[in-house]
Amino acid sequence: MHTIEPDVERPDRELVEAFEEIPSTIVSDVTGNIGLTMDAGLRPAYDGVEMAGTAVTVKAAPGDNLIIHKAITLTEPGDVLIIDCDGYTDTGHVGELMCTSCQANGLAGLVIDGAYRDSREIAEMEFPVYGRGVNPQGPLKQDPGSINVTVSVGGVSVDPGDIVIGDDDGLAVIPREGADEVLERAHEKLSAEDSVREEVLEGEYLYELNGYDELFENLTIVGPEDSIQ
Known part of the structure; x- marks a missing residue:
């Protein structure tokens, strides 16, 4: 069954922005290392990356990016696209033009449990992108998917509206409920x-x-x- 939920219950923007100065290591420490940090296979497209945003989640068919294109149109400034492609790295699901669209519309970043392409261009534009690999193979556009459902990315369950932060060490997820306490x-x-x-x-x-x-x-x-x- 495929679901598209256009509405996300987002945390206060000031709260999200406050996490921009919090390292992923600190989030891991204060949440008790309970599995809120994504695995080491998800790496940033460039060094010096800093990211904090509200999760808009996507469940995409491996090798297909039609639902990702749709999801971009449903985002708001400050969101982070969190894309579950089942870790599939034989296709670059996202490229420079899609990331340019995300950047132009104010997104805070993109995380894909799968591969992306145009890695040099993405690094040069300094738009925060994390992925499991890079592959020049282009995707199909024929399979449906789901938007704003619970996904598993980097071994972590992510719900729409969660806060996701990223830096050179990796990625951490802060559930929307209780984010104030985590920040404190x-x-x-x-x-x-x-x-x-x-x-x-x-x-x-x-x-x-x-x-x-x-x-x-x-x-x-x-x-x-x-x-x-």
Whole structure:
């Protein structure tokens, strides 16, 4: 069954923009590493990428981009297209012209669990694009798909209206419900790291500052003499 839902319940734009200064690593830390960071196979098209936006989700047939073209027309400034192509990399589903259209209409970025093409041009235009690979093969335009349904991208379930952030380290998803709390915890984490950094610069060790020495003392240490001969 194919579904097209034109309306998305978006979080407040100021809240989304506030995540532009939050690293993906911090989001991972404050959400307890519970699977809200996408896998390492999704890489940015260029170095120095920074992205934060509201998810508009797409479920596309591998090798076909007709539904992606439709989805672009349903976006608003500040959105991020989150495209589930089942990780298919034998076709470049998105290219420079589509990304130019996204950029011209104010989108914050595009994430595709599949391949894209025109990688050099996309990198030069500095429009945030993440994908699982690059392939020059063009797509078909004959299969239907779904827009604004729950998708799985990079091993993470994404709902329309979730906040997605990206940087050089990768991608993190913040569910729309509870995003305020995640932002608050992220600022607390950043402030705490600033304090720790000052101590580290003075010569202190994270091993002791974070209490890892106590953890180490509770371990059973095995030496070469304990190995099985």
